[in-house]
Amino acid sequence: MNPDTKRKVLQLFPSPIFVVGCAHEGEVHAFGGSWMGQCSFDPPILWIGVRKDSRAHSLLDLGRPFTINILSAEQVKVARVFFKPPTPTEGRFGTIPFHLSPLGAPILNDCQAWAECVVRDKASPGDHTLFFGHLTGCGLNGAGAVLTTVSSGMKYGG
Numbered sequence: 001m002n003p004d005t006k007r008k009v010l011q012l013f014p015s016p017i018f019v020v021g022c023a024h025e026g027e028v029h030a031f032g033g034s035w036m037g038q039c040s041f042d043p044p045i046l047w048i049g050v051r052k053d054s055r056a057h058s059l060l061d062l063g064r065p066f067t068i069n070i071l072s073a074e075q076v077k078v079a080r081v082f083f084k085p086p087t088p089t090e091g092r093f094g095t096i097p098f099h100l101s102p103l104g105a106p107i108l109n110d111c112q113a114w115a116e117c118v119v120r121d122k123a124s125p126g127d128h129t130l131f132f133g134h135l136t137g138c139g140l141n142g143a144g145a146v147l148t149t150v151s152s153g154m155k156y157g158g
């Protein structure tokens with residue numbers, strides 16, 4: 001397999017760029033992600049792919065909450081902040097304000113939509129873990145185009 005072709009082909013798959021919020025024992029954290037999807041209608045279940053050596057990975061485990069914060073197509077700068085996540089202080093990640101979901105994971109005040117899940121399953125087939133979260137809540141703040149790998153040119157797969 002040609003490595004350059006492999007990278008190009010795998011980077012063709014469009015995906016949203018979003019912010020994952022997680023929390024455990026008083027610690028709050030968030031990072032910029034792009035690997036996610038829905039894998040069940042009933043019950044509604046979402047999965048996220050999380051790098052095994054990341055801070056977020058050490059916080060996520062069975063029974064833990066996480067949020068998916070969907071960004072608008074204009075929020076490229078917000079996404080960039082979370083590719084090197086700042087330590088939260090006084091309800092802000094850097095300059096970006098957040099509040100806590102009912103189960104305690106961060107929701108960005110300014111996001112297009114959010115979903116809150118609780119981890120009920122996981123699978124580690126490679127260098128990322130797929131955490132499967134049962135949907136426990138969601139909110140919709142806007143209706144415009146959302147930030148994606150296609151709209152922003154940002155890439156993670158390959």
Ligand SMILES: Cc1cc2nc3c(=O)[nH]c(=O)nc-3n(C[C@H](O)[C@H](O)[C@H](O)COP(=O)(O)O)c2cc1C
Nearest residue numbers: 031032033034035050051054055056083154155156
């Ligand atoms: C465009 C883009 C998409 C990304 N998507 C993911 C992803 O889906 N899963 C992941 O674990 N890391 C992803 N990352 C990397 C994380 O944002 C990065 O590793 C971050 O530093 C992890 O933070 P943490 O170690 O503090 O939890 C992505 C990075 C970029 C630039």
